[in-house]
Amino acid sequence: MGTITKALDLLTFFSVQRPEIGLSEFVRLAARDKATVHRYLTELAECGFLEQNSKSRGYRLGPAILRLYGVREATSPLRSVLRDLVSEMADEIGELVHVSVLQGSQLSPVLHADPRQHGTQVAFDESVMLPLHATASGLAILSFGPQSLCERVLNGPLERFTAATLTEPDALRARIALFRARGIAWLEQGFDDEVASQAGPIFGPDGEMVGVVAIAVPTARASDEKCARMTEVLHKWIARMSQAVGGTLPASYQHKVTADD
Amino acid sequence: MGTITKALDLLTFFSVQRPEIGLSEFVRLAARDKATVHRYLTELAECGFLEQNSKSRGYRLGPAILRLYGVREATSPLRSVLRDLVSEMADEIGELVHVSVLQGSQLSPVLHADPRQHGTQVAFDESVMLPLHATASGLAILSFGPQSLCERVLNGPLERFTAATLTEPDALRARIALFRARGIAWLEQGFDDEVASQAGPIFGPDGEMVGVVAIAVPTARASDEKCARMTEVLHKWIARMSQAVGGTLPASYQHKVTADD
DNA sequence: TACCGATGGTTCAAATAATAAACCACGCAA
DNA sequence: TTGCGTGGTTTATTATTTGAACCATCGGTA
Numbered sequence: 001m002g003t004i005t006k007a008l009d010l011l012t013f014f015s016v017q018r019p020e021i022g023l024s025e026f027v028r029l030a031a032r033d034k035a036t037v038h039r040y041l042t043e044l045a046e047c048g049f050l051e052q053n054s055k056s057r058g059y060r061l062g063p064a065i066l067r068l069y070g071v072r073e074a075t076s077p078l079r080s081v082l083r084d085l086v087s088e089m090a091d092e093i094g095e096l097v098h099v100s101v102l103q104g105s106q107l108s109p110v111l112h113a114d115p116r117q118h119g120t121q122v123a124f125d126e127s128v129m130l131p132l133h134a135t136a137s138g139l140a141i142l143s144f145g146p147q148s149l150c151e152r153v154l155n156g157p158l159e160r161f162t163a164a165t166l167t168e169p170d171a172l173r174a175r176i177a178l179f180r181a182r183g184i185a186w187l188e189q190g191f192d193d194e195v196a197s198q199a200g201p202i203f204g205p206d207g208e209m210v211g212v213v214a215i216a217v218p219t220a221r222a223s224d225e226k227c228a229r230m231t232e233v234l235h236k237w238i239a240r241m242s243q244a245v246g247g248t249l250p251a252s253y254q255h256k257v258t259a260d261d
Numbered sequence: 262m263g264t265i266t267k268a269l270d271l272l273t274f275f276s277v278q279r280p281e282i283g284l285s286e287f288v289r290l291a292a293r294d295k296a297t298v299h300r301y302l303t304e305l306a307e308c309g310f311l312e313q314n315s316k317s318r319g320y321r322l323g324p325a326i327l328r329l330y331g332v333r334e335a336t337s338p339l340r341s342v343l344r345d346l347v348s349e350m351a352d353e354i355g356e357l358v359h360v361s362v363l364q365g366s367q368l369s370p371v372l373h374a375d376p377r378q379h380g381t382q383v384a385f386d387e388s389v390m391l392p393l394h395a396t397a398s399g400l401a402i403l404s405f406g407p408q409s410l411c412e413r414v415l416n417g418p419l420e421r422f423t424a425a426t427l428t429e430p431d432a433l434r435a436r437i438a439l440f441r442a443r444g445i446a447w448l449e450q451g452f453d454d455e456v457a458s459q460a461g462p463i464f465g466p467d468g469e470m471v472g473v474v475a476i477a478v479p480t481a482r483a484s485d486e487k488c489a490r491m492t493e494v495l496h497k498w499i500a501r502m503s504q505a506v507g508g509t510l511p512a513s514y515q516h517k518v519t520a521d522d
Numbered sequence: 523t524a525c526c527g528a529t530g531g532t533t534c535a536a537a538t539a540a541t542a543a544a545c546c547a548c549g550c551a552a
Numbered sequence: 553t554t555g556c557g558t559g560g561t562t563t564a565t566t567a568t569t570t571g572a573a574c575c576a577t578c579g580g581t582a
Contacts, residue, residue, distance in 0.1 A: 066371050
């Protein structure tokens with residue numbers, strides 16, 4: 001692991017719950033030498049990736065993020081384009097909807113919307129990375145993304161989160177084959193005992209998968225009827241969202257959707 | 262300059278006009294060794310700050326940006342909160358409005374809106390960093406930001422962009438004193454021969470300046486009447502925008518505004 | 523076919539930059 | 553005072569970064 005990675009990994013400690021972090025806290029979180037961390041922090045601050053609160057001396061995410069976000073969204077919009085669609089979709093199904101993208105071997109949430117139509121809701125934290133093998137979104141990535149990634153993840157260590165988490169490569173392979181045929185991935189209690197999800201791919205300009213959209217419901221509400229409706233809604237919005245990001249469903253996928261409906 | 266800075270500086274080459282950059286192009290732009298640049302790029306890609314187009318082999322800004330943007334805007338919103346306000350303000354004055362923040366010793370654009378009510382417009386590129394001493398926005402930063410920054414910039418090299426660019430520290434100091442008294446900064450032809458601007462500070466929660474808002478017009482349209490109207494509109498929106506980001510005008514500034522109106 | 527000039531990517535000894543223990547200064551509470 | 557927690561700095565030691573030269577591949581051209 002090079003210096004760059006080590007420095008940028010510091011940024012992953014930021015979250016909505018922890019928006020400002022001091023030097024000592026960073027040292028504890030990263031389990032690294034203080035002098036090193038301090039040099040990382042000052043250098044990141046010089047680049048604008050961090051800014052230091054002149055009172056508390058703590059560090060927060062800096063303005064460079066805003067510029068880079070602007071450039072990325074101006075040229076290949078994802079978040080800005082899907083924001084309203086995610087809200088609409090959440091209102092239609094009446095459940096939590098979230099969009100995530102692949103980052104390394106994890107899932108990085110990009111957006112979510114919770115219509116809060118029910119007393120119980122699935123909690124969702126956009127700043128927490130999710131595993132690929134134990135979430136419906138992740139399995140959608142493995143099913144519709146590059147085959148090489150799928151094999152790499154299945155052959156790597158597969159952490160157990162609940163009693164129902166699938167940690168056998170072959171069991172996962174079987175499900176992925178099924179998901180590929182159906183065009184959608186689903187999972188119950190794989191990551192959280194009280195959550196059931198369905199997820200499908202969002203395709204970009206070249207028919208490449210740019211992200212996944214998922215519906216998550218408390219298992220208590222995951223009746224057969226509800227699940228069927230979720231699948232229906234998901235299929236519809238997969239097409240809409242892919243279109244919104246300037247993408248097209250690849251021939252292979254299009255086929256599956258129409259065959260399934 | 263440490264490794265982190267050198268690596269992150271690669272990201273500054275991205276812009277709306279140049280959203281994807283290949284290895285060789287990076288080498289030319291950064292004037293560095295190819296092996297080094299390649300290591301930087303792969304490492305940045307591993308962290309999710311870049312992603313590689315599997316066809317063209319070129320690099321684009323990656324999904325990590327989206328996550329960090331989400332965290333920053335969720336905890337100290339700027340861009341998302343000001344977006345609609347900037348548009349409204351631009352519609353009201355009928356001219357280009359932009360918001361920028363300080364990054365290092367430069368100005369980093371965050372947002373802009375152009376109502377395009379006239380045949381000629383000021384061109385504005387959100388991905389280009391601006392100098393502090395030669396723009397109205399920059400002078401607003403120097404006038405209402407920390408004194409230490411002001412002195413550091415004035416004592417440093419002051420590049421000339423047009424015949425009218427002020428490059429004498431004392432001349433700039435005089436104008437900054439005036440701007441401090443008036444609560445707004447203005448400048449004609451300091452950075453571009455055909456542009457006149459006015460800018461004012463946006464204050465955050467602690468009465469600290471979090472950014473600047475500016476109106477830019479072609480010099481041809483910068484009549485006295487127009488400029489007076491710009492000042493009026495600017496004063497109004499400085500208060501509104503500061504309020505929108507959860508900030509308050511510091512007592513010293515509040516005083517100036519009311520005294521001026 | 524061979525050749526050329528691009529591209530992206532890799533290797534390894536040499537040079538340089540990162541590291542971590544110990545340190546300082548400060549603020550606060552007992 | 554002492555003790556403990558901050559944030560920040562210095563130092564020789566050590567490990568990482570560096571860059572010239574290298575390879576592989578692509579597309580165009582003679």
